[in-house]
Amino acid sequence: MSVERSRLPDEIKHWYGDMICDYTYTLGIAGEKFFTGLKEGRILGTRCPRCGAVWVPPSIYCPDCFEELTEWVEVPDEGIVFSFTIAHAGPDGKPLQEPEIYAFILLDGADGGLLHKLGEVRPEEVYIGMRVKAVWAPEAERKGAITDIRYFKPVE
Numbered sequence: 001m002s003v004e005r006s007r008l009p010d011e012i013k014h015w016y017g018d019m020i021c022d023y024t025y026t027l028g029i030a031g032e033k034f035f036t037g038l039k040e041g042r043i044l045g046t047r048c049p050r051c052g053a054v055w056v057p058p059s060i061y062c063p064d065c066f067e068e069l070t071e072w073v074e075v076p077d078e079g080i081v082f083s084f085t086i087a088h089a090g091p092d093g094k095p096l097q098e099p100e101i102y103a104f105i106l107l108d109g110a111d112g113g114l115l116h117k118l119g120e121v122r123p124e125e126v127y128i129g130m131r132v133k134a135v136w137a138p139e140a141e142r143k144g145a146i147t148d149i150r151y152f153k154p155v156e
C-alpha cells in the first residue's frame with residue numbers, strides 16, 4: 001500500500017489487486033419478527049395508528065406518514081396477483097426447462113404484499129387480479145425464510 005501523498009486532487013492513483021469481502025446482513029427488528037412468523041405459518045405486518053395502513057412486509061416506520069409502528073397484525077395468506085412476469089431463463093442466464101411465473105401478490109387487508117412464485121397454474125392462465133393462496137412448506141421443513149411459502153396457487 002502506498003503511503004505517498006498527492007497534493008493534486010485530479011491526479012488519480014491506483015493499484016491492482018483483489019479484495020475479499022464478506023457481508024452479513026441482519027434482518028432488523030421487523031424482519032426478525034416477519035420471518036419468525038413465516039416459520040409459524042403466519043404472515044405478519046404492522047399497522048399504522050395514524051393512517052391505518054397495514055404494511056407487509058412489515059416496517060417499523062410508516063413509509064407514508066413516518067409514524068412509528070408497534071402494532072403487529074396477521075394478514076391472510078391469500079390475495080390477488082397485482083403484477084406478474086414469466087421467466088424463461090434462470091439467474092445464471094441459462095434457459096429453464098419449464099418457464100417460472102413470478103408475481104407480486106397483494107395480500108388481503110394489507111397495503112403491500114409479497115413477491116413470490118406461482119404454481120399449479122400455466123403461464124397462459126395467469127391474469128392480473130387472479131385470486132391466489134399460499135402453499136406452505138410442511139411445518140418441520142420451515143426455516144424462517146420466504147421459501148417457507150413454496151408458492152402461491154390459484155384459489156378455486
Ligand SMILES: [Zn+2]
Pocket residue numbers: 048049050051052053062063064065066067
Ligand atoms: Zn401511516
